[in-house]
Amino acid sequence: MRIRPAVPADLPVLLEIYNDAVVRTTASWDLAPWTPVEHAEWYATKAEHRHPILVAESDGEVLGYAAYGPFRPKAGYAATMEHSVYVRPGHQGKGIGRALLVAVIEAARANGVHALIGGLSSDNEVSMRLHLSLGFVEVGRLPEVGRKFDRWLDLVLLQLIL
Numbered sequence: 001m002r003i004r005p006a007v008p009a010d011l012p013v014l015l016e017i018y019n020d021a022v023v024r025t026t027a028s029w030d031l032a033p034w035t036p037v038e039h040a041e042w043y044a045t046k047a048e049h050r051h052p053i054l055v056a057e058s059d060g061e062v063l064g065y066a067a068y069g070p071f072r073p074k075a076g077y078a079a080t081m082e083h084s085v086y087v088r089p090g091h092q093g094k095g096i097g098r099a100l101l102v103a104v105i106e107a108a109r110a111n112g113v114h115a116l117i118g119g120l121s122s123d124n125e126v127s128m129r130l131h132l133s134l135g136f137v138e139v140g141r142l143p144e145v146g147r148k149f150d151r152w153l154d155l156v157l158l159q160l161i162l
């Protein structure tokens with residue numbers, strides 16, 4: 001497996017991976033799948049601001065990706081980024097998420113990011129454990145700020161100072 005920057009040809013697979021998480025899980029709090037147009041806008045914004053999208057590839061197949069972007073829009077937050085990581089169903093639990101998270105941390109460090117924030121649904125035990133094992137620290141817990149699948153969701157904010 002290798003990790004490399006995403007290219008436009010990856011977009012359909014990245015959209016498929018993301019939308020699977022939207023419709024089946026609380027990893028994303030989007031309630032409806034993204035359209036290809038929305039997804040292309042997301043990619044273009046990342047490219048415009050030189051925010052990385054890293055993909056994990058094995059035998060020519062994209063198995064997951066990680067990315068970061070602004071935590072909050074105001075200028076004073078410029079050195080703080082919020083990241084995300086998604087691994088294709090069927091390939092989870094094989095170390096791909098860990099490799100992607102390590103790579104996105106390294107990219108953030110290389111790009112002068114000072115703090116990385118992960119916003120996790122409190123029921124996402126796998127992601128929680130993964131982040132804590134890489135040095136992220138819980139800095140906030142916001143009860144019942146999300147709603148999906150007819151239940152309230154708690155947001156956990158995890159932080160890594162780089």
Ligand SMILES: CC(C)(COP(=O)(O)OP(=O)(O)OC[C@H]1O[C@@H](n2cnc3c(N)ncnc32)[C@H](O)[C@@H]1OP(=O)(O)O)[C@@H](O)C(=O)NCCC(=O)NCCS
Pocket residue numbers: 021025027028084085086087088091092093094095096097098099118119120121124126127129130133
């Ligand atoms: C969360 C996610 C990114 C983790 O990636 P992954 O490739 O599945 O996880 P890894 O194989 O790298 O394992 C990471 C850790 O979680 C543990 N883990 C993985 N799958 C697990 C499972 N199904 N049950 C329990 N523990 C599990 C591993 O043991 C590992 O811990 P260790 O390194 O201490 O042994 C991935 O499962 C995923 O994309 N899930 C759906 C989307 C999502 O939740 N994204 C994160 C949003 S914050």
